[in-house]
Amino acid sequence: MKLLTRTNRFYLIFILLLSPIMIAVDYYIIRYFVYTEVNDILKHESERIISYAESENALLPSSYIDNTLQVKETYQLAPSFRDTLIFDSHFNKLIPYRKFDFVVQVGDEKMKVTVKHILLEAKKLILWLFLSTVFILALMLVGLFLINQKISSWAWGPFYRNLSKLKKYDITQKNRVHLEASGISEFEALNQVISSLMNQVENDFQNLKEFNENISHEMQTPLAIIRNKMVLLLESQSLKEKEFQWVQAAYQEVNKLSKIGKSLTLISRIENQEFTRMDSIDLRATIDNIIGNMEEIVQFKKLEMTAKLDQVKVKCDPILANILFTNLIKNAIQHNREGGYIRMQLNEEKFEIENSGQVLNTGTAQLFHRFQKGNTATDSLGLGLAINQRICEIYGFKLDYTHQDGQHIFSLFFRNQAE
């Protein structure tokens, strides 16, 4: 849920809870003031009547007087207020009145006088209060909503823009994210934290990359020397049978190490985006060329190879295209059984290579990981597919793998890449 929606929701709940309380409070306050006002009017009128009676010895003809009653000399009455309903025949309904009883001496007569004043109708009052309150609250709500909206676009704008920048952030790309300044201290603090985090991550990534590169570069020269010396050892005829075997085994391992180094270097070079050429590659020619290079080993394994290749052009680096398809075809040859088959198909949408082979136990995802081998019996290093995966990531290709009963299918989808 968006922060704005959540705040608005809380505002709404708050106002819904607040409105009855406001109405009640308003009602009692207004009632209090009305009563005080009416009391004052009635009291004042009573005083006027009393003073008039004292000076004029007559009853003031006041419109407030409700009724008068002659009482005995001994009658005692504390002046008091009371509420009452009086039926108004004109309106045909009961109307609330405030009454005030007091005693006045008019000449010789003692009289109980009742003055009255109309009160506001409670029901009406509450209704109007309710309506006006609701109206005011609604105005407030709309106002708050608009203000929030404004704040959101103004204050949260940089936040959302930064967020979308961060979403696009990819550490393997060399483009830095420049966070927009918002002038709001919380966001600035967040930006700072993110920036320093990114710096740290980038540094670590850079270090790791350099380490990878260096270790695969730097080991090549020593490996070359070791290898040369071993060949010299193997050439010298002074080795005993057993020693010869040891050197030979060591030689093989050195070769493996060197291949690993080369493959890792290739992977880091792909990740470093050293292959930036975007040529229009004729895939059919590329594949035909690779098949030509492998032809004899295909015959040697007695594989039945069929290729149905359309003319397809894809934009990518020629070296990477060559590596990608070489790896796929090489894989199909290597993990095949003798007398098996390879079927290739190339069209605008995809390249599909299908081969017979052993039943695999590895999952698809694992297969693309470095050093994952489908078959431990062979000497392959399992880096080929990891390299392919990297290449596919660069160009937005998708490499799928399925296998069933010893039939293996790699599908390479070009996605919008084909021209």
Add this chain to the structure above:
Amino acid sequence: MKILVIEDNVELLHDIRDFLEREGNVCEIANNYESAYMKVGIFPYDILVVDITLPDGNGLDIIRETKKENIDVGIIIISAKNALEDKIKGLEIGADDYLTKPFYLPELNARINALYRRKVYKGSKEILFNEIKIKPERYEVFIHDQPLSLTKKEFDILHFFVANKNRLLTKEAIAEHLWGDHIEMADSFKFIYTHLANLRKKIAGLGGNDYIKSIYRVGYKFTDRE
């Protein structure tokens, strides 16, 4: 031929020199930019083997300098970096070939020979080994002057063997020569074995000698010595 090898690692430098001298070449060495620069300025070489990353300079500068003086020199770059820009740049400024470390010495030797032939004889030179005659630019082989029909890979193997006669060629070196860098194939050794058997048969069929000696589990040697 006269070769200058420029490489900062002295041990590797000596390996290369020893290997090339055994092939009957005159091989000089330089392990830094300065001495290399001096040597190419004074002596004419047929082939330069240049490592790009030198402690005190860039091998590419040496290539530029050499090309100014002597346009005919053959240049092979050796580099541990296998960086594309280096390769493209090197070839642009006049290098002829590029090898990534670690390379097999027989591979370097074969490349040097091929380059030398291209440069000096414009590729027309035949390679002779007793009764075997190879015309590399036309992919033709003759045994006792009779044409030998070979597949592409058989031809490559034979050519590689003859270029590195009397040397131990490991199966790995042969496989890399045949299929290049990024291919490692379990089947390739079996393949080599079978094709060598075919090759022997074909050569014997035309009355040629069997010069291919197999060195137990390691590789092969092409030799007419016992």
